[in-house]
Amino acid sequence: MPYTKDHKNKTRDKILKSAFELFTIKGFNGVTVDDLMKNCGLTRGAFYAHFSGKSALYNEALKFAAYTSRLSKLKPNNISDKTWLSKLLDEYLSVEHINGVNPCPLAFLATDIVTQNKETKATYESVFQGMNKILFNYTNNFSSCQKEDVLSVTAMIIGAVAISRTLNDTATISTLLASCRLEAGRILGGV
Amino acid sequence: MPYTKDHKNKTRDKILKSAFELFTIKGFNGVTVDDLMKNCGLTRGAFYAHFSGKSALYNEALKFAAYTSRLSKLKPNNISDKTWLSKLLDEYLSVEHINGVNPCPLAFLATDIVTQNKETKATYESVFQGMNKILFNYTNNFSSCQKEDVLSVTAMIIGAVAISRTLNDTATISTLLASCRLEAGRILGGV
DNA sequence: GTCTATATTGGGATAGAC
DNA sequence: GTCTATCCCAATATAGAC
Secondary structure, eight states: OOOOOOHHHHHHHHHHHHHHHHHHHOOGGGGOOHHHTTTTTTHHHHHTTTSHHHHHHHHHHHHHHHSSSSSGSOTTSSSSSSHHHHHHHHHTTTTHHHHSSSSHHHHHSHHHTTTSOOOHHHHHHHHHHHHHHHHHHHTTTTTTOOHHHHHHHHHHHHHHHHHHOOOOOHHHHHHHHHHHHHHHHHHHTTT | SSSSSSHHHHHHHHHHHHHHHHHHHOOGGOOOOHHHTTTTTTOOHHHHHTTHHHHHHHHHHHHHHHHGGGGGGGTTSOOOHHHHHHEEEEEEEEHHHHTSSSHHHEEEEEEEEHTSSHHHHHHHHHHHHHHHHHHHHTTTTOOOOOOOHHHHHHHHHHHHHHHHHHHHHHHHHHHHHHHHHHHHHHHTOOO
């Protein structure tokens, strides 16, 4: 066999990773299938052996990004929930994140989702619910904060990242991220 | 004169208003000049009598939206800063806003801005700074809250609106908006 | 200032060879 | 599974009439 199943899966993952990166930078309509495949060292024709079209790819890329995001990482056993949560917030509200290191799809694709089909919107919605569940679970052991409080923190940190990406002034970005880090920690119960 | 200067200005404003609406729904690359002009009852050719191109229009539409936004409204003299601020937060975090009534460009265009040129990004940045100044000014008389606190509130309410637009479940939207309204009021000093 | 017509470019998707 | 070649449609922008 010239092309094994393993090879196909690797190619598929390469396309997904590359697609998500490009979508976060240029948006759905700013990315062409040609861009995408060139970015993987492949050509346009090969794309349709993996995905039915660009919309289906977008949905898959969103799932892929959520699955591999920093918030989905498992907490090591030797670390407390509180310490781990603090670390996650630090990473989420970091300049590295703004600059595109393992970007959170909720923040990087936010307004782009409005133009997508029902399936993709549903995926985004469930990723959002998942993020709230993850944060809430970590707060349970040491804090009395409610699900509603977590919702407001989620909105704040997603907003902070989304806005920071549009700004040019690095001082403003740093202040914005630091302010939200403080306030988020406070709302969640002294993190 | 068959076409007066006044007529041209009215047409220009009609294009700007219509353009901003379409951009918030479909994003920059999702809107064509043809869509735009049909939405105003005009044809494509006439567009270039008003704007040098789609990018220039986007920038102008952003300025237009900021200038006519609810946050830019002047406070009536017979209302206290605190009451007015409370009203602004209520409106900003309302279902009507999510559904597109006088939308805030900061929330509705957030990730779309990343793909724009320097001029448009600079406009967005100054609108963001303007929003923070407005909120901060209203808090001065009755609260000890700092500029940094206002920044975190701005991120939260922009994030809340941007996320709410992507969600399908109306219960989640209501809870999200209400939670952020409460938290934002608390951070700003009991509003 | 606004219209119709058109030049030109580019992208999504498919066909068929290897 | 991936390649090249091609079909088809759409979009930006301009030209020239009124």
